[in-house]
Amino acid sequence: MAYDAFVLLSFGGPEKPDDVMPFLRNVTRGRGIPEERLAAVAEHYLHFGGVSPINQQCRELLAAIEADFAAHGVGLPAYWGNRNWHPMIEDTVAQMRDDGVEHALGFATSAYGGYSSCRQYWEDIARAQEKVGPGAPRISKLRQFWDHPGFVQPHADAVREALGKLDPAHRDSTRLVFTAHSIPVSMSENAGPTGGRYLAQLEETAGLVAAQAAPGLEYDLVWQSRSGPPQVPWLEPDINDHLESLAGKGVTDVVVSPIGFVSDHLEVIWDLDNEALETAGKLGLGFARAGTPGTDPRFVTMVRHLVEERTAGRDRERLGRLPVWDECPGCCVPPRRASR
Numbered sequence: 001m002a003y004d005a006f007v008l009l010s011f012g013g014p015e016k017p018d019d020v021m022p023f024l025r026n027v028t029r030g031r032g033i034p035e036e037r038l039a040a041v042a043e044h045y046l047h048f049g050g051v052s053p054i055n056q057q058c059r060e061l062l063a064a065i066e067a068d069f070a071a072h073g074v075g076l077p078a079y080w081g082n083r084n085w086h087p088m089i090e091d092t093v094a095q096m097r098d099d100g101v102e103h104a105l106g107f108a109t110s111a112y113g114g115y116s117s118c119r120q121y122w123e124d125i126a127r128a129q130e131k132v133g134p135g136a137p138r139i140s141k142l143r144q145f146w147d148h149p150g151f152v153q154p155h156a157d158a159v160r161e162a163l164g165k166l167d168p169a170h171r172d173s174t175r176l177v178f179t180a181h182s183i184p185v186s187m188s189e190n191a192g193p194t195g196g197r198y199l200a201q202l203e204e205t206a207g208l209v210a211a212q213a214a215p216g217l218e219y220d221l222v223w224q225s226r227s228g229p230p231q232v233p234w235l236e237p238d239i240n241d242h243l244e245s246l247a248g249k250g251v252t253d254v255v256v257s258p259i260g261f262v263s264d265h266l267e268v269i270w271d272l273d274n275e276a277l278e279t280a281g282k283l284g285l286g287f288a289r290a291g292t293p294g295t296d297p298r299f300v301t302m303v304r305h306l307v308e309e310r311t312a313g314r315d316r317e318r319l320g321r322l323p324v325w326d327e328c329p330g331c332c333v334p335p336r337r338a339s340r
């Protein structure tokens with residue numbers, strides 16, 4: 001199959017105060033998120049001047065990918081489109097059509113399976129193609145990369161670096177705490193072909209990162225950034241509740257590693273660097289937050305290698321054992337379209 005472009009697919013975030021509410025309405029369109037939660041989340045964005053770091057992080061990642069492609073003879077022009085904020089994927093797909101693109105490879109900034117992390121990116125693509133109409137390019141999404149060394153190793157190095165900031169005398173009572181975005185339990189049960197894929201992949205990644213970074217330490221996988229109404233069950237425990245229970249068990253220090261994410265966007269810098277840090281402070285826990293891959297050269301190279309799996313027969317590089325597919329038959333099959 002011949003591909004003639006690359007497109008970075010991401011979540012999007014506001015870049016000025018007036019963007020915040022329209023962005024949040026896009027995110028929560030038809031999802032039953034309570035109005036109070038929206039107002040509270042708007043405050044988190046306004047705390048940072050109404051600017052989420054995520055778009056700038058995407059610009060930097062895209063530039064790094066373009067430079068890496070150029071250095072390695074990958075001749076695909078690179079585009080970028082978001083689900084919830086400008087540049088919107090609809091506009092990007094229209095631009096690609098105008099530029100004569102016929103079939104692009106898409107890389108989503110999420111390593112995992114499940115609805116929000118994978119399937120919804122397919123829906124974004126389908127919606128954009130529908131809107132652009134005849135002549136819209138095909139887009140094939142690159143595979144999930146939760147156990148790729150280019151994702152696992154930067155997380156592991158970041159955990160090691162964070163450990164180095166804590167009191168070495170506390171090493172035996174230090175705990176690794178991995179976090180990912182909580183999702184509704186029903187969404188978790190339906191993730192992937194046999195369900196539970198988001199959770200199973202996160203457990204695998206946590207194990208791989210812990211084994212590389214600090215094989216002697218105990219670790220947990222917990223959740224952050226829950227949003228839905230209280231009567232709807234989401235994955236638990238929340239990081240803040242978990243820190244409280246760790247403090248009660250004699251843990252003195254924590255390294256918090258957001259393996260659910262690829263960059264230090266707002267959910268990381270607010271929910272961890274503000275909220276979880278404050279919780280740890282009240283409990284007297286030493287706290288160090290590990291970084292995310294961002295534009296780590298190994299992560300950028302991974303993106304090219306995923307492209308080359310499709311274009312040049314490159315072998316899949318992976319550290320885990322869970323099944324992997326180019327387009328997994330559960331969360332990642334493209335939605336059926338009326339016409340093509």
Ligand SMILES: CC1=C(CCC(=O)O)c2cc3nc(cc4[nH]c(cc5[nH]c(cc1n2)c(C)c5CCC(=O)O)c(CCC(=O)O)c4C)C(CCC(=O)O)=C3C
Binds near residue numbers: 027054267
């Ligand atoms: C699995 C997952 C990822 C990881 C995979 C991926 O990256 O795709 C993720 C990423 C992100 N989530 C983000 C922000 C938000 N997520 C929300 C709401 C929700 N997230 C959900 C899940 C996920 N979300 C779900 C099930 C909801 C409920 C509503 C719905 O079913 O859609 C809301 C609404 C308000 C609220 O928090 O209640 C906001 C503002 C940002 C941007 C940060 C920035 O601006 O820098 C990013 C990268």
Ligand SMILES: [Fe+2]
Binds near residue numbers: 181
């Ligand atoms: Fe989210």
